[in-house]
Amino acid sequence: MSLKKEILTRIAVVYVFFVLLGLGIIAKIIYIQFVEGHKWRAKAKVITYKDIIVTPNRGDICATDGRVLATSIPYFDLRMDLLAGGVTDSVFNANIDSLAICLSNFFKDRSRYAYKSELTNARRLAKNKRFYPVAPRKVNYIELQQIKKFPLFRLGENKGGFIPVQSNKRILPHSTMAARTIGTVNEGGVAVGVEGAFDYALKGKAGLRVHQRIPGNSWVEVKSMDQIDAEDGADVVTTIDVELQDVAEAALRKQLDKHNAEHGCAILMEVATGDIKAIANLKREDDGSYSEMYNYAIGESTEPGSTMKIPTLIALLEDGQMELEDTVNTGNGKYKIYDRTIVDSKEEGHGKISVKEVFEVSSNVGVVKLVGKYYKGRERDFIDRIYAMKLNQPLNISIPGEVAPYIKYPGDKYWSGMSLPMMSIGYELKLTPLQILTFYNAIANNGRMVKPRLVKSLVRHGQVVQSFSPEVISTSICSRSTLRKVKEVLEGVVEQGTAMNLKNPRYKIAGKTGTAQVAKGTRGYKHGGRVSYSASFAGYFPADDPKYSCIVVVNSPSNSVYYGNLVAGPIFKEISDKVYATSPEWFREVDDSGDFKEIPQAKSSSREALVEVLDELDIPFEKADKKADWVATERDSVKVELKKLNVSKKTVPNVVGMGLKDALFLLENTGLRVKFQGRGSVRSQSIQAGTKVAPGSTVFLEMSLGES
Template sequence: MSIKKDITIRARIAFLAVLVLAVGIVYRIFHVQWITGDKWREMGRAHVLRNREVPATRGNIYSDNGSLLATSLPYYRLAFDPTACDKQIFNEKIDSLSLVLSQFFRDKSPAEYRRKLVDARARKVRYLYLNRGFKLDYQQKKKMMNWPIFRLGKIKGGAIFEKVYNRKRPFEELAMRTIGYVNEDHQGAGLEFSFDKFLAGVNGQALYRRLAGGHWKPVNDGNEIEPLDGNDIKTTIDINLQDVSETALKKALQYHRADFGCVALMEVETGHLKAVVNLGSDGKGNYVEKENYAVAGRFDPGSTFKLASYMALLEENKIQSTDTIQTGNGRYRFYDRDMTDSKPGGYGVITVQDAFERSSNVAVSKLVVRHFGATPQRFLEYLSKFGLAEPLGFQMKGEGKPYIKKTSDPTWSGTSLPWLSVGYEMLLSPLHILTFYNAVANNGKMIQPIIVTEVSRADDVIETFEPIVLRDEICSEKTIETLRSMLEGVVERGTASNIRNADYKIAGKTGTAQKLINGHYTQNYYTSFAGYFPAHKPKYSCIVVIDNPQGFNYSGSDVAAPVFKEIADKVYARDMQMHKIRPLEKGKDDGSFPLIQVGNFSDLHELCDKMGISNYMNKTIVEDDNSKEYWVRAEASNKSVMWRLRKVEDNIVPDTRGMTLKDALFVLENKGLLVEFTGRGRVYTQSISPNARVYRGNTIYLHLK
């Protein structure tokens, strides 16, 4: 009996335990369902349904003439809900859909696509990506909407096209570092980052459903908050001058096998930056825009800084350009260090003007120590007055802040002042040096550099940025006059005489600074040339920097100055207001003929034949099937008109001088250029030089006469 009783007790205990557990489960179900149900339902919805941000379309970045530098182009991601379609239609059309998917994406066979879609339908997958990593443009999307099943639409066909935006630069790598970027963490560089608050817009919101695999599908419940698209910004960049500057710099960097280089080109009166180029070596012989050396870089400027030293001396009324200075054998000791000149044996006794033109280190350091040695703080005060000691407040983030050693610095010594006078023991950005030289060109008025002129939405201007005057007068008019004469002398007779030319005058200063590495000056050099042109009436200022050139030539005159001249020559050639336009050369008079200059060969040939004028062209050209498309110019020869071929090459700006307006419009607009003209008659001048690279959408100005 005891065994039976024991078994009965155990069974009752087990029954009671199960009963308690069952009661607990029922209570827990009741508690979850009715007492805390709202909480859990809300958590469930949060995991399945969620309001997510809908990115706004980013604003455009334009050049000075309205050409697009950066824009957001719409692309699409393709997803598919295989359960949305009617079973019969799905079975009938799945083979056709699989075939077109395979032909379009070329990543799977039709059979693989069919198996993928059928399996997804069987598993009731309602959101299946079909183009992972493949961005569709609008035309591709439009074509797909006519595919089998997809043509039934989103509800009945299950095709889901999600719009995404991709940032595009029409000019590709041109000015890439200046245009910049913004990443997903809202960090970046350049204009994109600096003006993000204007370009980004305001994101919207929409309800999304979470699907298997972590994908989110828009619900489109009608409560979406539409995003507010970003504003556009207009820059001062001239894309043609940017291209000219980049081409010239890259060629020099490759030739000298340098580490990096930069160019900044500025309008003297307005401070508008027309080109900013930053190229660094990728270690494989190529040069790419990866760092903003012109704005953020800080370097010992070297001899380009001597302009400030002489400005301080002239303002102190301590020297005149005709004074003489003893430079001896080109070596002078300050305490425990020797200041040396680049010329072996030195220059002996020379004038201040000659000392500047020949970039004598000994001369300027002796003069500065002689007149400011007892009061070095006064020299530093002059540098502050000249606008060299404070940041420029440039519009782009990341500006390199200037550093000039102070007398309170623990490392200040007896050699600090003479070395400061020749551009050492300081760190300045190329843009800061350019701004200083621009002030000299601008009769003493220092203008803050500007790269963005306005923010707009469509045709409505929201905000404008006007040039800001940093210093009304950095020095006296007399000092400016003297310094400008000295800067011209550098190119006419001094270290930059290799860039002198007869068409217009350049004023500027070369710089060759030894680089400080691990606390020691090395045989690596930082070369530069800063100046402006035309010297008599400055319109543009420019600085060229090339770091660590290799080979025998390593001075600023040999490395940086020729790049400056190449840029200046091309700027001068395309700016008709800077010089007198030379008339077209007229051929010799070899008979009396109607005025024929340039035109389409087929038209001119037919016209001359009807008028009974003898005309001929190279036989091989005439027999060419494409001869009717040739553009020719006329020459009188043996009482006949001889046609000379004038080629119109792809991606090259043609020479339209001498053409009628009709012919010029035909040729230029076919290249994608916008044409504006003044005058009547034939094309006399064109603003973009022949044989320059074509950028579609740019404006070319023609003057007819």
């Protein structure tokens, strides 16, 4: 082969090689572009762009008047990006000393030299750990604003490497008030109370922001079609009244402490709507203090004892078995059925009493005899009546944790010959305090049973997005004639029965005491020689026009006092008194006609002040000498007469009839020392008026009212 041909052959081979290589590259480009294009574009986007999840603000939980019961507060972890584009060696070295001093002075946990050493070492090892935590704890928003002004940090994220990472902490502004009812949602997703039940509304909807990498390895937010705005959570408006909740908790805590009880609860409900205005749950801790640890009001199902006697009374009256005037012989307070003896709390028994008195004095023997007489052999009729009152159905309230009622039926596995008499007085069945209160609330509400309501509405940015109206469970739990008789009995319990200590002259209370032995599982009612009790009172007020119903349950009082009227009754009374005092619509209107049926009493006082008051109230009076600084008062059927008091620093003034403030002013101005007993106006003074003053002497004042 000639040299020329050999050269041409080699050139042709090389040419063909490059042509094939070019075709291969073109094919690969086409393959990458159209076959693998989506894969590489997605990878490029991941490297160049990143999606940032925007956490929405969690909604607040509010009281009925809008006051916050639970809210979220932002806290911040502080980190430093040691490889941020703007954090060059010169910038870092120029600011590290000042930054270390500021951090040391602010957190006071280590020296400035320690901070400088740690940050310098962290920067040297930044390739292994780029983001370094610079604070020993989370900081709040106000602290963050101060830290943002520190050297280097004031340059921001890209130039100074400062990165605050926000996390929200849930707080209760009113401390532990209604804490178990307000509830929580923990990191494991376990839901409790309102927080758990309405988590779907409170948490809102997360948003999305797109950030792009820019030169210097920094990220900035950019507009994108993928951007989604976060939607803040809705506020949950509850029915809780902060003032009444505070009263309920304070009253409950005081009685639990007084009786050294294990735990207790108190619930206040609005009769017409079923709105829960207060719900307190307290348990004794190891140190003897009480705190909210469990929602006993909805989660503890126990044998209610005597509060169950009212459903029994309704069953007897509805079936036309007897009238309130009928009599029952309760004998000596002991009645044996099979191998069990039913006993009354009154040792000698009540003897022969009316049906009305049986329930007013809570006679176990009387109730058991009545039920045995009319329902023996007809047990199903009795239980059907109880079921008709909806006592066997759960309330399905808006928060989780309710324990379903347990009321067995004849023929069930654990039904026995003792079941009818024991169930009639509140044993061998179980109900929660809220389920019992719902029944008593129905009596107060003229037989209409409403579902307890804890949440009224969901609100977002001031606008109601969902409301929850009152729900009716039963339009009538019994006939009107029966209801009238039951109300008469419940009023009688307070007027002349077991709860006479709750009687007061201002408003009427109606209700039923309950005292039940507490079963210890399979160990029975008596364990270790001791019997535990549950004391309760359920009722409503004012009895003649019910506005509120309330139940109080105290478990295991241990200071030898365990009856419902003495342990639970005072808590009920303190709550009802507070409601009464803050409900002006319950008071009689003031007669503003200006006509006095009787001229009111006026204390001796400064003439100028007294004349101003009498003028303002349009009370007729006879003016004293204008030169008189102090006056005594006398009244008749038509006017108040003002008489001049002679006041001198040399003689003891007459302060009888004066208020304490005026008496102290006059007596101490003469150089006398004053001691007093009682309150009201001065009834007598130990040094006679007109006596020459002996400076430093002590005058004793007896006030018109004794010590309060």
